[in-house]
Amino acid sequence: MPADGLTDGLTDGPADGAMDVARVVRRNYAALVRLLVLRLVLALGLCALPVVLVRLGVPNVFAVWLLTVAGMFVAAFTFYRLGYGIRVARCARVLRHYPLEFHTRVSKKGEKWTRYGNVFTVRVSTRGRHGAPLMKAVNAAGRRCWPQGLDGGVWVAGDLPFGGVMVAPDGDAMLFLKPADWDKLAPQRAQAGAERVERAERAGLTQKTTRAWMMRPGA
Template identity: 60%
Template structure:
């Protein structure tokens, strides 16, 4: 759906509590499925070994696979941190609609797909290139986000993008933290203090949220 100046004014911001609840449920489902797979692999190996009364090394392969799935699940717990950080941003910043989100590139990392995006702002030029990652752990690009999304945050520092109609939530950080340093320095005391409350004014946080890029 294309948005013009008339229907932009009538848009209703999504319910923040509902968005956070939906993303936490997605995270719980992902983790539950992975843990269930781990348990089933181990149980299959043990059961088969007892039924056949065999000590073959091949019967331990499902256990090895289960261990790898468990380790991967532990790595994915980083998404719990992402959802919590997004909740902090949504608490300190209001949601504002931006009519266009342009995806430039996409890359796979062990912690999730990371997208290079540009969030356009009506009447403004030079929007910084941002890195975006799904807060709850899904790897697919949210459908419909190119036609606009609800942004909470301050682009030189980072923020959260909520996709209309789906509750999908992307955490954003400047793609080049050093290049946007001047804009943060010129932001003023009020904007800087707000970013600090939301834990956005921190390069260490950039590395945690975008882990897998070697940041």
């Protein structure tokens, strides 16, 4: 992907007249908050349900209070994902330094479940171009499902030998990208000029990221 051009920050207007970058980031922050709030509500409900059931006449037995234990696990997992599952800020950092460019093809080659989130193997390419690398992708807002509406192409920002961001055409889904085989693309990164490397460093894309740690901050 070309690495020329630099956006100094997120703007309220659409990028290149096609995609509103700031709106994409806001939507994904909102989706992340909704996900966390929903899980916290579920956790609180499970913790409170035994008290309600006992007051309604259900026998006060150990099995009823197991719901509280389940609620505590949901709450703990929610805070765990809060620490290890947030990628929106990381994607926003990439978007501050790279413009979005449209790619006409994206294909999902595989999918792996991890405790940090589902990690997809994808190939993002443009018709008429060959040699697009395999990439690992995770949903920035913590969703586990593969986004809908990608058949017609996606918006991508970044420098694929280092990584980047993939945005669905409707702007509702944003995925963080890293090379599926980091070492395989080492020659391409080595041949990158100083300007490209410096830009990737500013965007936070120069560190190796394995599949298992795709959702961890700083990985």
